[in-house]
Amino acid sequence: TKTIPSFGIAGNFTGHLEQAGEASVFVNIKSEQNAPKAIFPTYIPNSKTAPSFLSIFPFHTTKIIFPKGEKKVQIEPECALIFDARWENNKLIELTPTLFGASNDCSIRRENAPKISVKKNWGEASKGFAERLIPLDNFTSQGVLNKYRISSFLIRNNDVHIYGEDSAVRDYSYIYDKLTEWMIDKFNNQKDEGPAEEIHKYLLDCEHPKKIMVSIGATRYTQWGKNNFLQNGDVAAIILYPEDEYTQERIISLVKSGKINDERVSALIQQVVL
Numbered sequence: 001t002k003t004i005p006s007f008g009i010a011g012n013f014t015g016h017l018e019q020a021g022e023a024s025v026f027v028n029i030k031s032e033q034n035a036p037k038a039i040f041p042t043y044i045p046n047s048k049t050a051p052s053f054l055s056i057f058p059f060h061t062t063k064i065i066f067p068k069g070e071k072k073v074q075i076e077p078e079c080a081l082i083f084d085a086r087w088e089n090n091k092l093i094e095l096t097p098t099l100f101g102a103s104n105d106c107s108i109r110r111e112n113a114p115k116i117s118v119k120k121n122w123g124e125a126s127k128g129f130a131e132r133l134i135p136l137d138n139f140t141s142q143g144v145l146n147k148y149r150i151s152s153f154l155i156r157n158n159d160v161h162i163y164g165e166d167s168a169v170r171d172y173s174y175i176y177d178k179l180t181e182w183m184i185d186k187f188n189n190q191k192d193e194g195p196a197e198e199i200h201k202y203l204l205d206c207e208h209p210k211k212i213m214v215s216i217g218a219t220r221y222t223q224w225g226k227n228n229f230l231q232n233g234d235v236a237a238i239i240l241y242p243e244d245e246y247t248q249e250r251i252i253s254l255v256k257s258g259k260i261n262d263e264r265v266s267a268l269i270q271q272v273v274l
Helices: 177-189 199-205 223-227 248-257
Strands: 006-010 038-043 063-065 077-088 091-104 127-129 148-156 159-168 211-218 235-242 266-273
Touching: 038 177, 038 199, 077 148, 077 235, 091 177, 091 235, 091 266, 127 266, 148 248, 159 223, 159 248, 177 199, 177 211, 235 248
Parallel strands: 006 211, 063 266
Antiparallel strands: 006 038, 077 091, 077 211, 091 127, 148 159, 148 235, 235 266
16 A cells, blocks of 8 residues: 555575676675665555655556666566564564565666665656555465465567576575564664665654565576566566466466466456657
8 A cells, every 4th residue: 555665675585686787886785695785665645754766655556667768777576575564662672574476676777876766766657556456464484475476477579488586585695584573673774885875764754653564585597587678568577476386388378368367366366658
């Protein structure tokens, strides 16, 4: 909803930043090997300190509006989570995820951008979040999320191309407790340096939000996905599906038919328009 501040995580799938040509901007941000690099804002409602473009609600369930003057825009296939947030003395102390779904953290590939966020929110319908969200039982390897996979496709001239590597959610570099501990630290302490922003003050602007949405990282691209950018008329499809119920081949056939109607599957299908 338009009341929930939203964020993304950079570098939570090994190899994605290198493919996207963005690894070099994080060279000065110290982190353990394979750790995600930063949390970046994509939507901050009612903020006094965030850049004004972040106040525009960027999520859409059926379309992506191509940014004027840009050439290189890519799907970023992700799992997004909605967290309940608990605060104490102006510090975020607890994040409890309640829902998850397919997310397109669609991104402009632009060298030398001052902050990650300027490549992420260029106005209405610059990102995607599935309408169907799936309730979480618990955020551990014993929970429902552990059997989910992220698949992504680009449909062009009726041909379905696999865009991102079909990836298990459990294979994120940081997931479950390790991820929430890292996120709480970043939300409270991340500094305004390099491509990162001081996001704690944005959250205080939102008056200690009770809910926060985070897209937890983009999968690696296939060779085709890495080399093909969005064009007018393309259809981007990101599917979160349970691996004990579906194979990727079955998902591909459902994407081709346009009929994905299963409450266990979170599907985001967006047409690219100018």
